[in-house]
Amino acid sequence: MLRTVLASALLALALPGGVSAEPQPQPTYGPELEGFAYPFPVERFLFTSQRQPLQMAYLDVRPATPNGRTAVLLHGKNFCAATWESQIRALSAAGYRVIAPDQIGFCKSSKPAAYQFTFRQLAENTHALLAKLGIERPVLVGHSTGGMLAAHYALLYPKAVEQLVLVNPIGLEDWAAKGVPPTSVEHWYERELKVTAESIRAYETATYYAGQWEPRYEPWVTMLAGLNGGPGKEAVAWDSALLYDMIVTEPVVYRFPQIAVPTLLMIGQKDNTAIGKDLAPPEVRGRLGNYPELGKAAAQAIPGARLVEFPALGHAPQMSDPEGFNAALIKGMSAP
Incomplete structure (x- = not known):
């Protein structure tokens, strides 16, 4: 599936002899990413939350030679379980069982029309999934918004987390407090x-x-554009709006000193992510998303945290340099 999408994208750029091709139609997918294939079998966790039946899609990849440990990979706002493909393969080869869910409101999971999205609720949903799978103390790896979720999970369930790995997490600063205007x-x-x-x-x-x-x-562009432009685009956009509101109104940075599990921060230094930055005045905008500073401050705030920096990488180091990132991740997960 991914090779087909990529081939179509490249074909759209040029024809032999340098003649431009006609733009190819953008694929569209259903509100639960129907039509977009994942690299591993998708399983479903059926449960009830906030008085409605929901389903959480997830990947459960077991290693050929288990090391007895489980890694749970929590995706970011514009990412899905499938975007962890390289890390799933590397961790599985290293002996880890790997669980990668699509959170409610994202990707192949339910898009409820009325749902109080909070990081606590998403953490509780994830905890229920892991309980169903019999997983008690995984290593939590959270990227971007998934990093905020992983931090909240570790605060809620400190005895149920072996280690916390935060990959360019957002929430390292309070954007509203720094001058980003409120957004409905x-x-x-x-x-x-x-x-x-x-x-x-x-x-x-x-x-x-x-x-x-x-x-x-x-x-991954095709995946997101196809989801946002598909037959369920209004439901997708509405849940996305609710999720943005959750992100900007629930900063986790103030609670970093309370994190009580071993923590590894992995920070691409060229990241400049700040939700709502484009809505802020220019004098505010320039002060936001300084990840070289934010990563160091987070490492100081979280007791005993270790910091790994990627000087040339941005917000998604696991995708820009998967080989280098995977080696650093597995080394960091093996450290005491």
């Missing part, structure tokens, strides 16, 4: 309805990949 859910919704493959690609190039675009990133 309706405004987030209208913005999400306007998302296109072009806008996704431009944002990811500047933020995720430190200005360096490569064709291998294209399937």
